[in-house]
Amino acid sequence: MAVVGVLALQGSYNEHLAALRRIGVRGVEVRKPEQLLGLDSLIIPGGESTTMAKLANYHNLFPALREFVSGGKPVWGTCAGLIFLANKAVGQKTGGQELVGGLDCTVHRNFFGSQLQSFETELSVPKLAEKEGGNDTCRGVFIRAPAILDVGSDVEILADCPVPANRPSITISSGEGDEEEVYSKDRVIVAVRQGNILATAFHPELTSDSRWHRFFLDMDKESHAKASSALSLSSSSRYAEDLPKNKPLDLPIFE
Numbered sequence: 001m002a003v004v005g006v007l008a009l010q011g012s013y014n015e016h017l018a019a020l021r022r023i024g025v026r027g028v029e030v031r032k033p034e035q036l037l038g039l040d041s042l043i044i045p046g047g048e049s050t051t052m053a054k055l056a057n058y059h060n061l062f063p064a065l066r067e068f069v070s071g072g073k074p075v076w077g078t079c080a081g082l083i084f085l086a087n088k089a090v091g092q093k094t095g096g097q098e099l100v101g102g103l104d105c106t107v108h109r110n111f112f113g114s115q116l117q118s119f120e121t122e123l124s125v126p127k128l129a130e131k132e133g134g135n136d137t138c139r140g141v142f143i144r145a146p147a148i149l150d151v152g153s154d155v156e157i158l159a160d161c162p163v164p165a166n167r168p169s170i171t172i173s174s175g176e177g178d179e180e181e182v183y184s185k186d187r188v189i190v191a192v193r194q195g196n197i198l199a200t201a202f203h204p205e206l207t208s209d210s211r212w213h214r215f216f217l218d219m220d221k222e223s224h225a226k227a228s229s230a231l232s233l234s235s236s237s238r239y240a241e242d243l244p245k246n247k248p249l250d251l252p253i254f255e
């Protein structure tokens with residue numbers, strides 16, 4: 001069975017480990033560079049990206065994380081994890097923060113505003129439903145969430161959402177002397193895939209809908225299938241028996 005690492009420096013790593021457990025997959029906590037060796041895939045959880053970057057620096061994790069991402073194994077960043085994976089982040093604290101990079105996009109760290117502007121909404125996710133079944137929508141839990149302002153041509157958009165009317169106006173400036181510009185589109189991207197990289201601005205691990213975790217595990221199966229055509233792959237139905245019974249799929253869970 002695939003060994004899924006979860007970066008366990010800070011943030012919602014326990015919730016990801018619990019979400020993996022619910023579908024019968026063992027996650028491994030990762031805090032040191034050498035713990036990345038032997039993993040099949042890696043989840044970088046949400047939390048606070050500046051703090052997480054300081055801790056990652058302290059543990060000398062950035063070179064190993066970059067190597068892991070460029071090595072082609074599946075990596076999923078949720079929220080702060082999305083910020084880690086972006087090639088460019090705006091709206092950073094003074095002095096900026098180190099990024100792992102790899103995902104060809106520009107992310108705004110606190111696009112939806114402060115903690116008080118955290119919200120939940122139904123997201124239209126036809127590509128997720130096509131692959132993993134279930135409704136065409138999923139519950140998006142956005143906690144002081146980032147959003148993706150633009151993406152490169154290799155990036156597949158999996159979900160976007162309307163820009164909330166109460167959101168403070170966002171001035172986009174990288175702090176590197178770029179022209180300042182106000183984000184004026186009425187929708188913003190919140191989930192993407194680029195090859196081995198999956199990124200969501202929201203927190204699927206805080207809901208009982210395990211489809212995003214299954215989607216990610218299927219990326220791992222795809223990469224193994226590429227590596228060895230001899231490997232026979234089971235469909236996602238293997239998880240069906242683990243789905244919560246008599247329980248709506250998308251209610252937030254607290255464990």
Ligand SMILES: NC(=O)CC[C@H](N)C(=O)O
Pocket residue numbers: 045046047048049050078079080081083109110143144145146
């Ligand atoms: N829930 C989250 O991960 C929030 C991320 C936060 N906006 C940051 O800058 O790190």
